[in-house]
Amino acid sequence: MSTHPKIDDTVPHSARIWNHLLGGKDNYPVDRAAGDKIREVFPGMADIARHSRHMLTRVVGHLVGEAGIRQLLDIGTGLPTVNNTHEVAQRLAPESRIVYVDNDPLVLVHAQALLTSTPEGATDYIEADVRDPDAILAEAARTLDLDRPVALMLMGILGLVADHEEARSIVARLMAALPSGSYLALYDGTDTDPAYVEALARHNSGSGAVPYTPRSPERIARYFDGLELLEPGVVPVTQWRPEANTWGRAPEVACAGGVARKR
Template sequence: MTDEPLAADGGRTGIDRSVPNSARIWNYWLGGQDYYEVDRVAGDAYREMFPGIELLARASRGFLVRSVRYLAEEAGIRQFLDIGTGLPTADNTHQVAQRAAPESRVVYVDNDPLVLAHARALLTSTPEGATDYVDADLRNPDTILAEAARTLDLDRPVGVILSGTLGHIPDYGEARSIVRRLMDALPSGSHLSLNDGADTQPAANEAQERYNASGAVPYVLRPVEWIAGFFDGLELVEPGLVPCPRWRPDREPSGDPAEEVNFGAVGRKP
């Protein structure tokens, strides 16, 4: 487990270790080291209720990697806006994109000081490309776009990444509005890569309800058709909205029911 992390300027970040944090718990489930005891306890409690959570976490990460690879290799995207970045792990957005196209430019957005401290320390660009880090809340898409414009040319297509983030916006109308405002500001040919948790498994639903009652920032599991609503006005790339392991898989999904909780898709703005 991590000690209190250093901020980018070498000072302390003032991280709150009294309540669980979704980015740190996700890091714990993925086998990382950047979490505290409160996160381990919450993560273990969730796993007791829903033993497939680590499989789900890996499935979500795998979708992110494959969708970014698709955007860079097949859709020709060279600019990426990754909102709700989470803690760095293997195959972060800029690493996947810049392997395919070293000139890719990536802006990471989060409002968690631990995430930003680690991102600035670890997520370094290729010489040909660029990375930047924006401290902003998902609820403020205008601020995100204004800050991202320092690094990205918003008159050219952008790949927007929302990986497991919109569940933190409890109001569905507000969540849809955020997506719409982001995509409306970008030109034709921009893409949205989005995956989020669905309310398809009773065990996962109960585990999430208990987690939400812990004092941590809540995360809402939604009906699959509501997740589909985030892509209104976009052209879905084949195979459409599916469980994350079934989106252009590198290998055959295992068939574990946990794979049916996180759903993902990529949509293109016409």
């Protein structure tokens, strides 16, 4: 792990833009400008950020609390916020082991917050790109037993891989390395809202950040090919097993995902 990461504060980065949209302080003016431009065209962007984060919390709760998973590989971690994956998992099962992966050096700076752990469990952080699954798996094996079930989490990261077939290949390569009983959990932005698509198009053309590609719910569902998709399937993040007091009132947002089990 590099002790002196080089942070380029002249180019916006997705993790820092997301942090700004969630109301965080770990970002630079260039990130705030990029996020604000998205919100000017699409005010609902902050809602997507908030609701997708809530889905992550519910997914981890299910995987650890109901499915009995004790190992999680969270790729595209983003900057630390409330209810990080290891916090939710280790509240339910203190022996849980979590590996975070991101390629933003600022996340590495804040990795100390992500590396807190119960004595019974473990956390680790890998600075790597989702496009290099072999390196991720090799590093993850330091902390995770890849012969035992692992929950692979790809929350909002695959839209940064422009080619859909490449994104599918990444998912397939990662899941192929995990044993039966492992899970895939992911969400990504969808092309269901024209205002959201327009906001991203403007962001992609003018911000200098890595472009983000929204996809149809049908294309997102293809990531789960060959896996046993859990109910309610691939749905807007607000509709994936919402809390009882929000059932029937959850708004639709242009972000969809699901969870599936490897047989």
